[in-house]
Amino acid sequence: MKTTDTSHIRNFSIVAHIDHGKSTISDRILELTHTVDERDMADQLLDTMDIERERGITIKSNAVRVVYDADDGESYQFNLIDTPGHVDFTYEVSRSLAACEGAVLVVDATQGVEAQTVSNATLAMNANLDIVPAINKIDLPSAHPEEVKKEIEEDLAIPADDAVLVSGKTGEGIHDLLEAIVYLVSPPKGDAKAPLKALILDSYFDEYRGVVATVRVFDGSIKKGDHLRMMALGDTFLCDGVGCKRPLETPLDELGVGEVGYVVTGLKDPALVKTGDTITYEERPCAEACPGYHEAKPMVFTGLFPIDNKQYENLRDALEKLKVNDPSLIWTPETSVALGFGFRVGFLGLLHMEVVKERLEREFGLDLIATSPSVDYHVYKTDGEMVDITSPQDLPDVTRIDHIEEPYLKAKVIVPPDFMGAVMQLVVDHRGETSDMVFLSEKSVEIHFDIPLAELILDFFDQLKSRTKGYASLDYEIGDYRTSDLVKLDILLAGEEVDALSFIVPRDRAYDMARSLCDKLKEIIPRQQFEVPIQGAIGNKIIARSTVKAVRKDVLAKCYGGDISRKRKLLEKQKEGKKRMKSIGSVEVPQEAFLAVLKVDDE
Numbered sequence: 001m002k003t004t005d006t007s008h009i010r011n012f013s014i015v016a017h018i019d020h021g022k023s024t025i026s027d028r029i030l031e032l033t034h035t036v037d038e039r040d041m042a043d044q045l046l047d048t049m050d051i052e053r054e055r056g057i058t059i060k061s062n063a064v065r066v067v068y069d070a071d072d073g074e075s076y077q078f079n080l081i082d083t084p085g086h087v088d089f090t091y092e093v094s095r096s097l098a099a100c101e102g103a104v105l106v107v108d109a110t111q112g113v114e115a116q117t118v119s120n121a122t123l124a125m126n127a128n129l130d131i132v133p134a135i136n137k138i139d140l141p142s143a144h145p146e147e148v149k150k151e152i153e154e155d156l157a158i159p160a161d162d163a164v165l166v167s168g169k170t171g172e173g174i175h176d177l178l179e180a181i182v183y184l185v186s187p188p189k190g191d192a193k194a195p196l197k198a199l200i201l202d203s204y205f206d207e208y209r210g211v212v213a214t215v216r217v218f219d220g221s222i223k224k225g226d227h228l229r230m231m232a233l234g235d236t237f238l239c240d241g242v243g244c245k246r247p248l249e250t251p252l253d254e255l256g257v258g259e260v261g262y263v264v265t266g267l268k269d270p271a272l273v274k275t276g277d278t279i280t281y282e283e284r285p286c287a288e289a290c291p292g293y294h295e296a297k298p299m300v301f302t303g304l305f306p307i308d309n310k311q312y313e314n315l316r317d318a319l320e321k322l323k324v325n326d327p328s329l330i331w332t333p334e335t336s337v338a339l340g341f342g343f344r345v346g347f348l349g350l351l352h353m354e355v356v357k358e359r360l361e362r363e364f365g366l367d368l369i370a371t372s373p374s375v376d377y378h379v380y381k382t383d384g385e386m387v388d389i390t391s392p393q394d395l396p397d398v399t400r401i402d403h404i405e406e407p408y409l410k411a412k413v414i415v416p417p418d419f420m421g422a423v424m425q426l427v428v429d430h431r432g433e434t435s436d437m438v439f440l441s442e443k444s445v446e447i448h449f450d451i452p453l454a455e456l457i458l459d460f461f462d463q464l465k466s467r468t469k470g471y472a473s474l475d476y477e478i479g480d481y482r483t484s485d486l487v488k489l490d491i492l493l494a495g496e497e498v499d500a501l502s503f504i505v506p507r508d509r510a511y512d513m514a515r516s517l518c519d520k521l522k523e524i525i526p527r528q529q530f531e532v533p534i535q536g537a538i539g540n541k542i543i544a545r546s547t548v549k550a551v552r553k554d555v556l557a558k559c560y561g562g563d564i565s566r567k568r569k570l571l572e573k574q575k576e577g578k579k580r581m582k583s584i585g586s587v588e589v590p591q592e593a594f595l596a597v598l599k600v601d602d603e
């Protein structure tokens with residue numbers, strides 16, 4: 001296939017609400033196009049990170065090339081870009097879409113259109129993509145594809161006559177889907193002779209080859225030995241090879257116009273390769289860079305502290321490495337009296353935070369304590385200055401605060417009408433305000449509301465799922481900042497204030513939350529050799545208290561003075577147990593304690 005002819009190239013993403021089956025469908029496509037042997041087929045091949053496989057969710061986008069021999073007798077090059085479905089990772093979706101001409105919109109035939117189906121379809125339409133609707137899971141007895149077609153037409157204004165009925169599980173309809181992609185998705189346009197214009201979609205660091213960038217070529221072509229330049233950052237480099245993923249890396253002579261593949265940059269500093277930047281020729285640059293992505297804005301902040309302070313520099317290095325392909329990650333150094341040196345890290349949401357923490361621990365062998373998440377507060381001081389506060393410890397003294405504003409979200413929930421009351425009550429309980437409601441069909445209503453982000457990062461989502469028996473789907477976007485009456489709740493252990501346990505709460509709920517938190521901490525903090533009082537305080541005023549009773553834990557008592565190897569084993573076991581604890585003053589505090597606020601039921 002000549003790379004100057006783009007008529008046989010199809011670049012598309014698969015988008016869907018979480019769990020509607022994108023990854024499963026991608027796997028079937030790889031299988032049907034013989035990209036991987038059936039016997040090598042591990043389920044969900046595109047989800048390469050361990051955490052993705054274990055949790056069954058897609059976090060990072062992934063671009064794979066497959067060759068499809070179509071019914072018209074021609075071979076087509078498909079570049080398939082898998083995207084994440086969770087609302088935390090919407091920025092990855094828009095990044096993938098910028099590299100495509102088409103999008104397969106997967107809708108679960110048993111669930112119908114859900115909140116992120118709507119937001120993903122909107123992103124795809126705004127990017128002017130050709131949309132191929134695919135109704136998945138038709139093998140299930142509860143599938144109702146005809147109704148789902150109607151929802152696609154009515155809720156999304158997308159013609160559903162062309163919708164392909166598929167089952168990612170059995171493979172039924174996948175061939176029809178591939179044919180639909182050939183006919184419905186436009187081939188890429190571009191000028192093969194123009195100066196190179198390639199958009200960086202993603203990148204990762206390789207010890208030997210430096211940064212490897214995934215790119216979409218809009219104009220021109222790239223070969224090994226080309227002298228190239230990053231347009232925004234300005235650095236130049238010698239291309240050390242190009243190729244595509246099938247799904248393993250396959251070297252190519254050239255990446256031609258319209259194609260998606262990888263470029264080995266040889267650059268040793270990950271910070272020089274920025275997702276959203278444009279690669280061009282050093283000597284003959286293109287006139288204009290590709291429109292950059294809008295930068296994702298972190299919404300949730302948490303302190304990450306190594307349990308062993310000697311790991312501080314390692315933590316910094318690890319964060320820098322992760323940032324290479326996760327540009328939304330930001331951090332500043334943070335010092336805590338209780339936890340020592342660490343970083344205040346910003347995330348897109350709670351899932352993003354969990355994933356990053358897990359990757360830092362697994363891939364970089366770090367033992368970390370994460371403190372309870374916070375949002376970005378605007379604190380207006382009496383002297384007229386406004387400060388951004390993402391850590392409760394940084395809150396100025398009460399006497400110097402005029403008022404505090406907190407971020408609100410514009411949220412929507414789609415739910416069957418039976419659960420409308422439950423959702424509205426939940427919104428009120430979390431300081432939210434319902435603005436309006438739209439009946440999408442007899443079976444689903446869309447409820448719009450404004451809610452403080454701080455409420456959403458506590459337990460709103462879990463409670464929404466449980467109160468609606470899992471039927472509700474949630475989507476949100478950043479709204480405005482609003483004034484709230486907020487105070488800092490401090491926690492004292494054995495009479496000492498533990499800065500890492502402080503958090504900002506609405507004043508009228510401070511008492512209830514302090515009481516629940518003290519009770520929760522009492523369950524979490526193990527008994528020590530002495531009694532540990534736990535106190536909740538606002539300023540100097542103690543507002544709640546509980547006590548961890550003393551215990552004398554002599555692990556060797558069980559050994560009757562006998563077997564020395566058993567004795568050693570027990571001592572080692574005790575040491576292991578201690579590893580995940582942090583000594584604060586004289587009290588051993590487990591990781592869970594720092595996140596106890598997420599589990600507090602304050603009703």
Ligand SMILES: Nc1nc2c(ncn2[C@@H]2O[C@H](COP(=O)(O)OP(=O)(O)OP(=O)(O)O)[C@@H](O)[C@H]2O)c(=O)[nH]1
Pocket residue numbers: 016017018019020021022023024025056057058059083084085086136137138139140166167168169170
């Ligand atoms: N019965 C049935 N189950 C399916 C089908 N397709 C996917 N599933 C199941 O649905 C669940 C979600 O599928 P995934 O492919 O992980 O969904 P996803 O949309 O990629 O999810 P994220 O990557 O987390 O956004 C898995 O348990 C699949 O086994 C199907 O056609 N039929």
